[in-house]
Amino acid sequence: MRTYIDSAEVENVREAYELGLVDGVTTNPSLVAGTDREYRDIIDELTEFVDGPISVEVIATDYEEMLEEAREYDTWGDNIAVKLPMTRDGMKALRTLTAEGVQTNITLIFSVNQALIAAKNGATMVSPFIGRLDDNGHDGVGLIEDIREVYDNYDFETDILAASLRHPYHVQEVAKAGADIATLPPSVADKMFDHPRTDSGLEAFLDDWGDRESPALK
DSSP, X not given: OEEEEEOSXXXXXXXXXXXXXXXXXXXXXXXXXXXXXXXXXXXXHHTTTOOSOEEEEOOOOXXXXXXXXXXXXXXXXXXXXXXXXXXXXHHHHHHHHHHTTOEEEEEEEOSHHHHHHHHHTTOXXXXXXXXXXXXXXXXXXXXXXXXXXXXXXXXXXXXXXXXOOOSHHHHHHHHXXXXXXXXXXXXXXXXXXXXXXXXXXXXXXXXXXXXXXXXXXX
16 A cells, blocks of 8 residues: 655655655645645645655636646646545546546545546546544445445546545554555654554663674674
């Protein structure tokens, strides 16, 4: 399973990149608004070191304006994926952009039917929002399993990108459920490294070794 970082903070992405977790990046208007920076400036910095898809989301809600935004975003780099909402106008824009060869990420997916429509219209990726479903008493991981089954039944090439992940347990569960990609908030990515047994085991090894020098440094 590929891992993306869900952040518009370039330094957070860079730190995750150095740890081998950045196969791509997802951004959205909320994340960008929290930086007090221009969207283009952020993306320009990210494209300097991120080779995988970088999702840039449209603000418009009607077909024509979505296309105008999407075509501009597509000029920002060879690896830009335009994020479109799962709406009727969003699907019209998706059909047009698919025909033009633009990478796309359909966001705010909450059902198998929505994922099916997006795949039929040629989406590069769909983003089911796992945490938001869980918050409302629904089975977010179960949605990943159901979409995986449908996509495999009909050989859809659309990638399933598990989004809105709240904790490391979500990551392992969507991996088991067959997600192609998980996009991780930096806080979740950081917690994936930790386990108390790792810390205590390392401490025990070092205590047993004492103050001897490393044999590699003699």
